Amino acid sequence: MKKIVISIDVEQDCPPMLDTMRGIEEGLPKLMELFRQEGIKATFFTTGKVAELYPEAISAISEQGHELGCHGYAHERFDHINKEKAMEAISMAKSVLDDLGDVESFRAPNLKFPVSYVGILQDNGFTVDSSIAKYKPPFPRKTYKTGRIIRLPATITSSFIRLPLSMTLPLFDRMNDPVLFVHPWEFVDMSQTPIRYDCKFNTGETALNNLRAIIRHFKSKDYDFLRIREMAEYLV
Ligand SMILES: [Zn+2]
Numbered sequence: 001m002k003k004i005v006i007s008i009d010v011e012q013d014c015p016p017m018l019d020t021m022r023g024i025e026e027g028l029p030k031l032m033e034l035f036r037q038e039g040i041k042a043t044f045f046t047t048g049k050v051a052e053l054y055p056e057a058i059s060a061i062s063e064q065g066h067e068l069g070c071h072g073y074a075h076e077r078f079d080h081i082n083k084e085k086a087m088e089a090i091s092m093a094k095s096v097l098d099d100l101g102d103v104e105s106f107r108a109p110n111l112k113f114p115v116s117y118v119g120i121l122q123d124n125g126f127t128v129d130s131s132i133a134k135y136k137p138p139f140p141r142k143t144y145k146t147g148r149i150i151r152l153p154a155t156i157t158s159s160f161i162r163l164p165l166s167m168t169l170p171l172f173d174r175m176n177d178p179v180l181f182v183h184p185w186e187f188v189d190m191s192q193t194p195i196r197y198d199c200k201f202n203t204g205e206t207a208l209n210n211l212r213a214i215i216r217h218f219k220s221k222d223y224d225f226l227r228i229r230e231m232a233e234y235l236v
Contacts, residue, residue: 004223005179005231006035006215007069007130007154009107010046010058013185015075017195023185024054030187030208032064038215040225045071045107045130048093051100059100067227068101070094070126072109078131079112087120094124105228107131107181111154122148128232130154130179143235150232154179158186161210162202168210169217177235179228182211 008031013020035042044061046068051058062068072078073093078086090106097103105128106121113131121129126149132140133154143152155178160168172178189204202210218225226234 002221002223003177003226003231003234004218005177005226005228006040006042007107007179007181007228008042008044009071009109009158009181009183010044010050011071011075011109011183011185012047012050013188014183014190014193014195014199015109017199018193021050021053022188023183024050024057027184027187028057031182031184031211032060034208034212034215035066036064038212038219040215040219041066041227042225043067043069043105043228045069045105046097047071047075048073048089048096049075051093051096055100058097062101067105067229068097068103069105069107069128069130069228070097070103071107075109077110077112078108078117079110079114083117083120086117087123090120090124094126104128105130105232107154111136118146118149118151128152128229130228133157143232145236150236152179152228152232152235154181156180158182159198159201161214162186162207165210165213165217168214172214172217173221177231179231180214182207187211 073089108131111133140153190200
């Protein structure tokens with residue numbers, strides 16, 4: 001059976017351009033409802049800060065059978081901070097998130113995480129890192145294990161799901177075991193917000209309808225929807 005992961009990076013709106021939380025307040029409930037209706041499980045990489053501000057919304061993620069993962073503390077760019085600051089951010093985020101779920105998977109903001117920092121994840125009890133992407137240098141093709149950490153690349157950038165389905169569905173069919181990711185703020189209408197075009201086109205209803213159609217497309221092809229930890233174990 002073919003397998004797919006739907007992952008969600010749960011953060012402030014369109015960082016670093018905004019610091020509003022419409023995605024958490026308006027977008028996240030829509031996603032939770034969509035996954036409930038479709039009967040699928042997903043993985044939510046959440047920042048420590050969002051978890052502190054919205055503990056009930058974030059604990060609902062694990063309660064509904066999804067996987068809760070970590071997306072840094074304040075959506076800091078790990079490729080822009082030194083190792084000491086990185087250790088501080090990761091351990092702060094982990095201790096907040098540990099109260100709300102069983103957290104073993106990590107994804108760095110912007111999918112950029114220095115290889116020399118991977119040991120910090122291991123020291124903090126993580127087993128999976130999805131801070132790499134097939135479409136970003138160094139273009140990792142495969143999932144691999146380093147120490148106790150399984151590194152699993154994201155397949156395609158998030159705004160891809162907002163493109164017309166006639167364009168994206170045939171491309172999805174050519175991906176092996178895809179790891180897709182989206183953000184809650186993409187499911188809020190951002191068309192009137194002064195942010196980059198790629199962050200706001202087709203946000204809101206179109207994004208939600210597209211994601212529903214994409215999920216149904218994969219279901220029609222008998223894909224198994226896995227949490228990222230399950231996919232990591234399956235691939236190594
Ligand atoms: Zn992010």
